[in-house]
Each structure stands twice: as structure tokens, then as C-alpha cells.
Amino acid sequence: xxxxxxxxxxxxxxxxxxxxxxxxxxxxxxxxxxxxxxxxxxxxxxxxxxxxxxxxxxxxxxxxxxxxxxxxxxxxxxxxxxxxxxxxxxxxxxxxxxxxxxxxxxxxxxxxxxxxxxxxxxxxxxxxxxxxxxxxxxxxxxxxxxxxxxxxxxxxxxxxxxxxxxxxxxxxxxxxxxxxxxxxxxxxxxxxxxxxxxxxxxxxxxxxxxxxxxxxxxxxxxxxxxxxxxxxxxxxxxxxxxxxxxxxxxxxxxxxxxxxxxxxxxxxxxxxxxxxxxxxxxxxxxxxxxxxxxxxxxxxxxxxxxxxxxxxxxxxxxxxxxxxxxxxxxxxxxxxxxxxxxxxxxxxxxxxxxxxxxxxxxxxxxxxxxxxxxxxx
Amino acid sequence: xxxxxxxxxxxxxxxxxxxxxxxxxxxxxxxxxxxxxxxxxxxxxxxxxxxxxxxxxxxxxxxxxxxxxxxxxxxxxxxxxxxxxxxxxxxxxxxxxxxxxx
Numbered sequence: 001x002x003x004x005x006x007x008x009x010x011x012x013x014x015x016x017x018x019x020x021x022x023x024x025x026x027x028x029x030x031x032x033x034x035x036x037x038x039x040x041x042x043x044x045x046x047x048x049x050x051x052x053x054x055x056x057x058x059x060x061x062x063x064x065x066x067x068x069x070x071x072x073x074x075x076x077x078x079x080x081x082x083x084x085x086x087x088x089x090x091x092x093x094x095x096x097x098x099x100x101x102x103x104x105x106x107x108x109x110x111x112x113x114x115x116x117x118x119x120x121x122x123x124x125x126x127x128x129x130x131x132x133x134x135x136x137x138x139x140x141x142x143x144x145x146x147x148x149x150x151x152x153x154x155x156x157x158x159x160x161x162x163x164x165x166x167x168x169x170x171x172x173x174x175x176x177x178x179x180x181x182x183x184x185x186x187x188x189x190x191x192x193x194x195x196x197x198x199x200x201x202x203x204x205x206x207x208x209x210x211x212x213x214x215x216x217x218x219x220x221x222x223x224x225x226x227x228x229x230x231x232x233x234x235x236x237x238x239x240x241x242x243x244x245x246x247x248x249x250x251x252x253x254x255x256x257x258x259x260x261x262x263x264x265x266x267x268x269x270x271x272x273x274x275x276x277x278x279x280x281x282x283x284x285x286x287x288x289x290x291x292x293x294x295x296x297x298x299x300x301x302x303x304x305x306x307x308x309x310x311x312x313x314x315x316x317x318x319x320x321x322x323x324x325x326x327x328x329x330x331x332x333x334x335x336x337x338x339x340x341x342x343x344x345x346x347x348x349x350x351x352x353x354x355x356x357x358x359x360x361x362x363x364x365x366x367x368x369x370x371x372x373x374x375x376x377x
Numbered sequence: 378x379x380x381x382x383x384x385x386x387x388x389x390x391x392x393x394x395x396x397x398x399x400x401x402x403x404x405x406x407x408x409x410x411x412x413x414x415x416x417x418x419x420x421x422x423x424x425x426x427x428x429x430x431x432x433x434x435x436x437x438x439x440x441x442x443x444x445x446x447x448x449x450x451x452x453x454x455x456x457x458x459x460x461x462x463x464x465x466x467x468x469x470x471x472x473x474x475x476x477x478x479x
Contacts (some may be wrong), residue, residue, distance in 0.1 A: 049475035056417050060425035110436050116427050165416045166423045171433040196428050227445035234469050302395035309402040326465040330439035337413040338406035
């Protein structure tokens with residue numbers, strides 16, 4: 001047993017010395033490798049964190065949202081729909097919602113204006129999300145002006161800001177009183193933006209949704225399960241941002257691994273020839289290359305993963321912000337709950353460490369099994 | 378005793394440190410979990426109070442701000458053949474309404 005360990009320690013000595021002889025090339029390769037793992041792990045940790053965030057938040061979202069569609073577009077729902085939905089068996093409570101979008105031309109940002117259902121806001125006052133407070137440098141007691149669709153400048157007093165820890169759901173919110181909302185947008189008194197319904201028995205949500213769709217043929221019914229599915233798809237590895245990043249990164253890595261596997265440099269072939277000529281076994285040569293692959297890829301994997309953890313959970317994925325932000329001016333500040341999905345980490349490990357190690361060993365196996373004389377020539 | 382460390386000792390030590398750092402992330406995640414999870418419960422409570430249905434991650438267009446409630450013609454908002462022009466829509470796959478029924 002001691003002999004086994006001693007032999008491998010000597011092989012590691014030789015491997016590291018061999019890597020040191022081609023320091024520039026190997027350091028470059030190592031840096032690319034760390035970067036690749038860092039990007040893949042960052043995307044993986046971030047999307048997993050956002051998906052868990054969406055799941056946790058949407059579990060508290062309305063069970064059923066009823067919209068009205070006209071010519072493929074959302075249209076305000078008549079207030080009579082509330083009574084029609086309330087009459088459906090199995091429905092516990094129904095409430096009309098008032099919300100809409102406001103484009104702040106000065107800041108070039110979009111806000112979501114809404115009337116909070118159970119949180120009264122005084123007339124002439126607004127409660128704003130942390131993103132808007134930061135963007136417009138507003139605080140409680142400040143005055144803010146919005147331009148109504150009819151050209152009027154409407155003045156509001158900021159009566160409070162929403163907790164900054166909730167920016168992931170509230171960065172762009174402006175909460176206001178129902179009267180102010182209707183007056184600001186000229187919203188008809190007999191209309192709501194949409195209607196939310198809760199159901200007595202959660203297992204009957206699908207049935208109730210079908211009944212609503214039958215009772216109101218022009219309605220589009222969105223259940224909580226639909227919302228969850230939307231976010232599952234958004235942060236799923238098969239689609240969305242993960243696919244965008246993965247496709248480029250994996251392709252780059254395939255090129256890297258292919259380059260490595262496609263052939264050995266003359267120096268490496270000569271080195272193998274000399275080793276075999278002085279009595280090394282094929283298995284020794286392969287063991288050296290195994291250690292080379294394992295040391296480089298394990299170290300790169302661990303370094304990339306640790307950097308990605310810091311990037312996502314300490315710096316909120318700051319490097320992705322420009323990409324996620326897109327054309328938007330408002331972007332929430334958020335800290336994700338650090339939850340590490342073992343399966344995702346294992347997947348990254350499998351797709352980076354295993355192919356690289358194999359790609360290192362395979363050409364060596366070909367070179368190490370031929371005659372040293374031929375290799376050295 | 379050797380004055381210089383063997384290369385294998387140095388390299389395996391570096392690997393052990395990296396492994397320890399990776400394990401430390403698990404410890405760090407466990408230590409931070411409670412406080413961060415409390416903040417998430419508060420966010421969920423706010424979402425429940427305000428009846429929110431979406432994350433305010435992409436605020437540039439109505440169908441990126443509220444993908445769960447966007448109309449069925451996303452991302453062909455302006456006319457049926459119009460391609461989407463917002464960058465965040467490149468990060469979002471099309472809504473899978475055809476998979477709506479379980």
C-alpha cells in the first residue's frame with residue numbers, strides 16, 4: 001500500500017515538474033478552464049437561485065387571474081365579471097385588481113402602478129419600490145410628479161418606500177389609492193385591469209378555471225400553476241438564459257478539448273519516447289497524464305466554483321447585470337438565498353472535468369503504446 | 378529533513394486548500410440560509426399582500442415585466458410577424474402555453 005502511494009507521489013512530482021516546463025501554455029489553459037467553470041457555475045447557481053425565488057414568491061401569488069382578451073390584447077375587465085365569478089361553485093373570494101404601466105420619459109424607465117388591495121394609501125400619496133427610490137433619489141416626504149396620459153402633471157407625495165430587501169418583486173412598484181389611479185389613467189369606474197380569485201379546495205383550481213372560461217368566453221384564465229410553469233421555463237436549463245450561455249461556453253470547451261485530444265506536440269511525444277526508452281511502463285505514462293488532467297481540471301473546477309459562489313451570493317451576479325438589464329433602466333438589487341443544488345454542481349463537474357481528463361489521457365494512450373524508437377523519430 | 382517541499386506536497390496542498398474553500402461555501406450557505414430565507418419569506422408575504430404574480434427582474438416591456446400574465450401573442454406584440462426587439466426576450470424562452478394542461 002505504501003509502495004502504491006509512494007509511486008503515485010513520485011508520479012505527481014514528475015507531472016507538476018512537467019507542467020512547469022510548459023508554464024505559459026499551461027497557465028493560459030488553466031485560466032481559460034477556470035473562466036469556463038466560473039461562467040457555467042455562476043449561471044447555474046444564479047438561475048437555480050432565481051427559480052427557487054420565483055417558486056417561493058409565486059406560491060403566494062393569486063390562485064387564479066382572469067383577464068379579458070379583445071383581438072389578442074388584454075382589455076379591462078367589466079366590474080360585473082366579479083359577480084359572475086363569485087357565483088361559480090368552489091370560488092372562495094374574488095377581487096378586481098387595478099394596475100398598469102407608466103413610462104417615465106425623464107428617466108426612460110417603466111414603472112408598475114398599482115392599487116394595493118389590503119394596504120390603504122392616502123389620496124395624493126404614493127408608496128414606491130426601492131428601485132424607483134434609488135433611480136429618482138426619493139425618500140419619504142418627497143414630492144414626485146407623473147405625467148398623466150392626457151398631459152396633466154400630477155403631483156404625489158411619497159408616503160413610504162417598500163423594503164429594499166423585497167426589490168426582486170417590488171423594485172418598480174408605485175402603490176396608490178384607487179381614486180388617484182382611476183383619475184390618473186382616466187380608467188373607467190366600471191372596469192378593473194384583471195380579476196383574481198381564490199378557490200376553497202386547492203385541488204379544484206383546474207375545474208374552477210374551466211368553469212370561469214365557460215362562463216366568460218372572452219376571458220383568459222391564468223392559474224398559479226401556469227405562472228410557476230412560466231418561471232420554470234424561464235430559468236430551466238433547456239431554455240432561456242442558461243441555454244444562451246451554455247451553448248457558447250460548451251462549444252468553446254469542446255474546441256479546447258478537441259485541440260488537446262487531436263494531437264500531442266513534438267516535445268510531448270519526445271518526452272514519452274524518452275520515458276519509455278528508460279524503462280517506464282505504458283501504465284506509468286498514462287498515470288502521469290491522468291494526474292496532469294486530474295490536477296489541472298480539479299483545481300480549475302474548484303477555483304471556478306468558489307469564484308462563482310462569491311460572484312452570485314456576495315456580489316449578486318454583478319457581471320450578469322448588464323446582460324439581464326438589457327434596455328431596462330430599473331434593475332432590482334437583490335441577494336439570493338444561498339442554496340446549492342448538488343445535481344447542478346455534479347453536472348458541471350461531469351461536463352468539464354471528465355471530458356478534459358479523458359481528452360488528456362486518450363492521445364497519450366495512443367503515443368504510449370507505440371514503439372519508443374518510432375515516437376522519438 | 379528536506380528544506381524544499383516536494384512538488385507533490387505543494388500541489389496536493391493547493392488542491393486540498395481549494396477543496397476546503399469549496400466545502401466552506403457549503404458551510405457559508407448553511408450559515409446565511411436562515412437570514413436570507415427570512416428575507417425571502419418577507420418578499421413572499423409582500424407578494425401575497427399585493428397579489429403580485431411576477432418578479433420585477435426585466436422592467437423594459439410589459440411581457441418581460443409580467444411574463445406570467447403576458448398575452449398569448451408574446452413576443453409578437455406589435456404585429457404577428459414582428460420579431461422581438463428587447464434583449465431580455467433573448468434570455469426568455471417563449472411561454473409554453475401549449476403545455477398548459479398537465
